[in-house]
Every structure is written in structure tokens, then in C-alpha cells.
Amino acid sequence: MIFGCSGDVGKTICKRFSEEGYSVVVADLKREAAEALASDMNNAVGMGADVRSREQVDRVIGKALKECGKIDVLVNCSRAALFKETVDLTEEEWDTLMDYNAKGTYHIVQSALKSMIDNSYGTIIGVASRAARSSPAKLSAYSASMNAVIGFFRGLSCEVRDRNIRVNALCPGYVEHEELLLGAELTGNEPPEEGTYIQFSPFLDIDNEARGIADMAVYLAGEHGRSINGQAYGLWDDEVTYLRNLGLEAEVW
């Protein structure tokens, strides 16, 4: 069960799980995008859901459970970002980012958790951000929401570790212009310039990074990741290369 496929990271994660033989249910704020992606994969269903709405999240998760019988892996890639000075940030903009990124994660997790507890099995993966680690200027609300996800997961990981459920976060670099577009759209701001993120990641190779992040998600969900819980992995530029050099790629493939 994967939430959020508007950006390269979400899309690539969906495709990697599908390649690995998982049945994939993908939900996105934009239903058409989820449906189009699902139609490109085997055993996949696309649905529409706004993660800010508990009702919509429950509906999608209920449908996934009905179609597939269980959820082994839950991934949240729904992220919205806004590039703006904190003193100019409105309360409404703050609320929008917090609701979409942090509370959305809470909704998704709480909605799926009961069935995972009943099955005594599950992997939860949240896609957070490098911004959770080293918060840049003009991304304060986004950074706060992403570190909130990590904090939430760290607490949750202690609660579910005895139930064979693992909770981890991945922190990609600034790879997704789409999350800035979505943030602007949700808050009624002008779309940001292409390349707004590039200043933070001058050596960015988006395809390579998205692939590395998806590899790590598959790794965490599989047998090799069975002892990993409550972690937040930095996966940007040099880290992705580093993992590949370690041979992780070969192991995952």
C-alpha cells in the first residue's frame, strides 16, 4: 500500500515493489495519476485519496484490505513543500503543510496499524527528507513536518517492535520538484521556479537517487531488513553512491 506517486520517488518505489512481485495499491491526491501509474504495472490498483482526510484514508486502506486480504508494506510518499521565509509564512500555509505531511502520516499509519497488529506482521516506511536532518532556510515548516514524521516513527517503533512490525524513515535529498508544485498548489501560491531545489543538491542525479531510495525501501521491506526498526536513513547524493558501492544494490536486485 503506497500513498503518494506524483513525484519520481513515489513512482519509482511503486515500480520497484511491483518488479519485486508485490501487488501494489497506490493512492494519490490525484486519482488519475495513481490510476495511470497502476495501469503500467502488473497486479496494481490506483485510487484517489487526500491523506488529510481520515475518511478517505480509511476508505482506501479498507479497499486494499478487501482486495488483497492484508497489507504487508505501507509506504507514505505524500509530501508537500513550500519555499518561503518563515516571517512571511501564514498560519494557513503552516497548517496545510503540517496536515499533509505530518498528520497525513498519522492518519495512514493509524488506519493500517490494526490489521498489521492482527497479522503480527508489517513494514511501515515513511519518506521524509534531508530537510529533517539539516533544515535549510525558507523550508522551516516543511523541515518541521518532516522531522515530526521521524519523531512520530521513533515513538511508534518502540510500541510495535514486539509485534513484528517495523517502522523506518527514508530521507531523500532535494529530488522532487513535484512536492514544491504540490505545496504551492495546496496553499494557493505561485508555482516555484524549476530548479529551486538544485541549489541544495548541485550534483543531483534524480533517476539515480529515486532508484536508490526505492532500492532501500524494498530492502527494508524484505528479509534483509527484518532487524531494522526506528531508523531514519539519509539517502542523498553521496549516501546513495556509498550504499551502491557497498554492494547493497546487488543484494537488493
Add this chain to the structure above:
Amino acid sequence: MLLKDRVAIVTGAGRGIGKAIALAFAREGADVVVADINLDEAEQTAREVRELGRGSLAVKVDVRSREDVDDLVAKTVERFGVIDILMSNAGVSSMECVIDMPEERWDFNMDVNLKGTFLVTRAVAKQMIRQCSGRIICTASAAGKSGTPTQAHYNASKHGVIAYAKSLALELAPLGINVNSVCPGTVRTSMQEREAAWSAELRGGDAKPEDIKEEYVSFTPLGRLEEPEDVAKVAVFLASDYAAFMTGQAVNVTGGLVNTE
């Protein structure tokens, strides 16, 4: 005196860590505006500040309310002319496992601890930008760097505070304003009394709040409960000229309980 004639705002200063900080700032020579949702307690702290020979003002503030926060800044500037130091300290907690966590509890923790920090720091930053100087210190927590069962929402809010303060520090650095966080561990406050009681209840069996507090001590390398004054001393340091070249940091004050970055 390390803070002679500075003007400070301390939110959540009616009791606990905030009160200890307000009094420590006053002892170091600062005038202190005491903000709290409980006006009676704020007034009591303000009286104690005045007894130390410093100016004070008690203001009723719910940090979730933009109007209250704007009112706090306006009253401070009207009375004292400037804001040299902001201690954004107001915070709450509750305890429940995620599976049973009502949405209202998520909102309560996130709204007071994280959004409250945003609203207060944003309003004060506007004043500090006009002055081209200022110190902002946020009370985060050891829970902003690690996870504890039954407090995933509180963990989320305090992780958020640390990340937010780091971003804000970078934005305000060119304007001569420093932003840091302080991360207390298990501090002897009314919040701790409540948490020890909740923990005992959630654990069931014969666990008593006193047993929980003994556990806190046993987990703490320096071997005692943390006092509000332990946090206040570091807050004074961060507000003082000694910390002039520190910004964007989240300083652990936990008796060694947390030893990660």
C-alpha cells in the same frame, strides 16, 4: 550579571521549567515578560521577578492563538520598547499508544508544542528584525531526538521544533538574530508528575508513579532527576554573550540521558 537590562519574554512561565527560566533571567539582570495560559500563575511568577528587583509583566497567552501572541508582542514592546530574548517554552504532553490515540490528542500536542512555537517565534522575529538583534531559544526535549512509547505525538512535535528552529536560525542569521533549542530530559515538574502517573497506569500491575521516577533516575548517567534550574542555567548561557557565536543548535541538558547529536 549576564543579562543586565535585557528584555526577555518567557512563554509557559507560570510554572515548571518556564518559571525557573524567568527567575534565572531576572537574577541575571533581565526584565521578564511572563506569558502563560494561566494568568494567576503568570502573575505569581511576575511578582517573584519584581521581588528580584527587575521589571515584569504578566500576560495571559494561549500560544495557539495568533491574537494572543500578537497581543503579547505589542504589550512587551509598549512597556519595554524592545525584545532582546525570547524563550519559547510553553508545552504540553499526553500519553497514549498510537493505535488508541484520539486525533484530538495528536492535535493538542502538535498545536501547542509545534504550531505554538511557530506563532510565537514568527511574531517576535518580526520585532527582532526591526531591531537587527535578538536571541530566540526554544524548549524542545530529549524527545526531539529519540522515541518513547506512548509519546509518538509528543516526539513528533518536539522533533518538529528542533528542525523548525534550525531553519529559522539560517533565515535570521544575516540579521543578527540567533536561534537555538534546549533539550531537557526528565525534569521534576508537574508535567513529570502527570507522566509518571500515566506511565504507571498504562503499565498496569503494581507499578507506582514513584517507581517510574526511580526508573528515570536509573536511566540518567548523572544519577538524579533533572531540576528546572538545570535547564534554566543553560537557557541563561544561550541568552548571554557567551553563546554569541552559537545558532541553529539543539543543546541536550539531560544528565547524559541523550548523548547523540
